Amino acid sequence: MIKIQKKSFNLEEEIEKIKNKHSDIGALTSFVGYVRDLNNNKDVNYLNLEVYEEMAFKELSKIENNATKKWSLIDTLIIHRYGKLTVNEKIVLVCCFSQHRKNSFEACEYIMDYLKKDAPFWKNEFYYKNNEWLENSKQSF
Amino acid sequence: MIKIQKKSFNLEEEIEKIKNKHSDIGALTSFVGYVRDLNNNKDVNYLNLEVYEEMAFKELSKIENNATKKWSLIDTLIIHRYGKLTVNEKIVLVCCFSQHRKNSFEACEYIMDYLKKDAPFWKNEFYYKNNEWLENSKQSF
Amino acid sequence: MKIRYFAWIRDITKKDNDVIDINHPKTLEELKDYLENMYPELKKHFLQDVIRFAVNQEYVSKNLNLKPIDEIAIFPPVSGG
């Protein structure tokens, strides 16, 4: 399942909604990305996160389908937020549900790598006096 | 932080308690293990999970310290339950908080591998007619 | 043909999108020429090869043929996650 939304999310609720559908799940690996107070040695105030929504759905679906096939996942969940996000807020959640843990770990890392590389989101990071558009290729990809 | 407890846990609450302490966290990888309805081709009814509690604290602390040093983690959380756990219940939670995602992924998988290998917990799995003590070396370690 | 702009590309174009109703570019190369003419600042970025193009929400790299109903998006390297 893919959700692109402005509002935040509750990890327990989002995960239970999926988990409740399947009694054969033994393992869940999940990743949460947060807005940090410091990036590239600059004090961050907030982010403005922009999305090309129609394309983001398509790209994330492709990545999700690839991971599901490759690692026989039972279910997946990707939530990506957009809009104004202040320090400490959640940005993204990726969940990979499988029978055994190795598959969920590998799939979750794979989805995050491709999400960072291809999903059409852009962070405009606001510091106290100026702002800057980030690029993942320059970050710790 | 290490918790060994009978009762279940709420992912959002447990994670937020740690996250709230640090504004430099950019990445959280977490793993949840659940009781599956089917194991080794047998219908599982419930588990009775036994722990050598004093030793489990010591072992998990060592594993946590090793991971924290090796991957410069900002914080960690391990919750492991014991007692009677029925199908679909959470068994374990491992959270690794770091600045960037690679470190949190690698550390979380490392902690789970060593927890499975060395932490003194034993699953007594109850089927409809009998029961069996599990061994991780025979499973998908 | 609709051309959509994102992130700092939009800071250059000063708008979200352009719609080309007549004499639309037939290829991606023709579209680049068209845009360089309209927004001269884009030229240096096209030359640096950092800009990404999507046609109907799919990444494209080769110089494919464009149709009047296509939605083309132009954007810098992404930074989600």
Added chain:
Amino acid sequence: MKIRYFAWIRDITKKDNDVIDINHPKTLEELKDYLENMYPELKKHFLQDVIRFAVNQEYVSKNLNLKPIDEIAIFPPVSGG
């Protein structure tokens, strides 16, 4: 000296622990002999080398010296997580 039993080891000993107050074993090998004598069914498992030992909550493999105040735990392969 306290000897603690876990999982199916306890199914064999039928109790959680034994306390040895006098003539306590001086080494792990002496302890194994003592336990094999008390619980003959343990012998085959000791021979298969699947049983793990912990002294004062730390895994041990070599035949170290035991002290009267030690807590020794005997258990099968773990299955947590």
